[in-house]
Amino acid sequence: MKTIKIAGVPEHFNLPWYLSIDNKEFESQNIDLLWTDVPEGTGKMCQMLRDGETDIAVILTEGIVKDILAGNPTKIVQVYVDSPLIWGIHVAAKSNYKTLADIENTKIAISRLGSGSQLMAYVNANNQGWETNSLQFEIVNTIDGAVEALTNGTADYFMWERFMTKPLVDKGIFRKIADCPTPWPCFVIAVRDEISEKEPEAIQKILNIINKKTASFKSIPNIDSILAQKYHQKTADIQEWLSLTEWSQRQLSKEMLNNIQNQLLELKIIDKIGTFDEIVKTV
Secondary structure, three states, X not given: OEEEEEEEOOOHHHHHHHHHHHOOOOHHHOEEEEEEEOOOOHHHHHXXXXXXXXXXXXXXXXXXXXXXXXXXXXXXEEEEEOOOOEEEEEEEOOOOOOOHHHHOOOEEEEOOOOOHHHHHHHHHHHHHOOXXXXXXXXXXXXXXXXXXXXXXXXXXXXXXXXHHHHHHHHOOOEEEEEEEEOOOOOEEEEEEHHHHHHOHHHHHHHHHHHHHHHHHHHHOOOHHHHHHXXXXXXXXXXXXXXXXXXXXXXXXXXXXXXXXXXXXXXXXXXXXXXXXXXXXXXX
């Protein structure tokens, strides 16, 4: 039995992995796939890949592209979710901020440096025509930290996946003032180079299993109710989320990688463009 470590956010996108592990689908291929939930998100997973704390990460595209270019010895082996991530832009429910214009030049809560919540703050600022060089950040680590920061005023707004954050809106803790979709496929599967080289067959088996699961995921009986119960969501919200979400079983194309890098370069999130072979590995 080969042991492979994998990490991802504890969100609805990753239920296909949980189901495949629970059904012993990896075990049947002689793979002990050890899943770790990482509520801190992409910045933390980049560090885990660098430190060998995980072998695989299901991770935000923009975050891992940036970190590979910064020396993370990892490659993208596949797109996991093809549709954009819809980031909700949230303020404290009792704050005086009502519109996007109100939050220009205010402090942004982010999970950590290099996280999606930071990178998408640049995307949103650029979309609004704001000065991106002067964005101010407050590191809050998790969504619970964001609740604390926005409630006590140490930060002013927080960007996080819209549907996972909606229960906080429904409870009157946050108020959503806008959405900001990613201009690229939102999640990819990234593997440390050492593991890709040592265990290519195991990685291919893992991808085959998860691709089969995601291809049929929406047709699982009562999947909307299962997701709603597990992630404390309203069934109607999950149904809307499912209608907007498309999983992928394909590799990141050169054209899409160039598109992502050009946008990240324009936003000054990266300072150079990498080659396809530096960032992507065909399994």
